[in-house]
Amino acid sequence: CSSREALRALVDGRAHVAGVHLRDQKSGEYNQASIRRALGQRRSIVVNFARWELGLATAAGNPLAIRGFADLGRPGLKIVNREDGSGARSVLDHALDEAGIQRDRIAGYQFEAGGHLEVAAVIAAGLADVGVTIRLGADAYGLDFIPQQDERYDLVMLEHEADSTPIKAMLDALNSRRFAREISQLCAYDTAQMGQVVSI
Structure with missing residues (x-):
């Protein structure tokens, strides 16, 4: 949880x-x-x-060339999120505020997964383009991982x-x-x- x-x-x-x-x-x-x-x-x-690395997971090869949180404001990009109260959601919300990106303008912001592995599974299934997870989650599903911070x-x-x-x-x-x-x-x-x- x-x-x-x-x-x-x-x-x-x-x-x-x-x-x-x-x-x-x-x-x-x-x-x-x-x-x-x-x-x-x-x-x-x-x-x-x-301690672990928290970052953005994307499809293998990072086909959308995502580099960081600022890219999440791009039109047409769909994310998978974590539930309110999770560390990953807190990191995402802070990063969006810092970048001046309105949450309600991000496709998938309300699409929540219950854990790091679940976030990776959603991306691997092609149901989202990107999500915040730990390196272990991305590696488990063969995804690209863009580290953002140590936790x-x-x-x-x-x-x-x-x-x-x-x-x-x-x-x-x-x-x-x-x-x-x-x-x-x-x-x-x-x-x-x-x-x-x-x-x-």
Whole structure:
């Protein structure tokens, strides 16, 4: 689910851990402002999972010669979007605002996919020309990928859950160099800081 929905699930007790990658556009900091807004006075522990490249995926060979977000304002170009509350949607909306592109003038802006792989699948099927996803999604479907920025993906848990058996097991796994290597090789993520506590 989206980062914001994951935080809601954590607050509602429907999840033990929330995966989050939401950049605060004012400070440039990842996740902290969104976590504070969602959790209020609840104390949390934030642990890094990985960093990944977020960018634009297009059909193989990039037939429309898309270079960046400014190209999304071209007439006739159709995008596939992510749901509101996702990190990818937040990045797209900020980039469109920066470029002065009105969202309601972009074909496909309301056409939403539920995850990075789903965005890539829609493009691979020819139902959209471009979408925001991670490199892994584009690679999985043989698409071209135009990197736009690095993202930090963190895991958030409530502090009072930290001593529970499942959370301890997860933290042990995150601090395993072998696990970090496997994730890095499998997904091409930067796992150099995996398991490090970002904030308490």
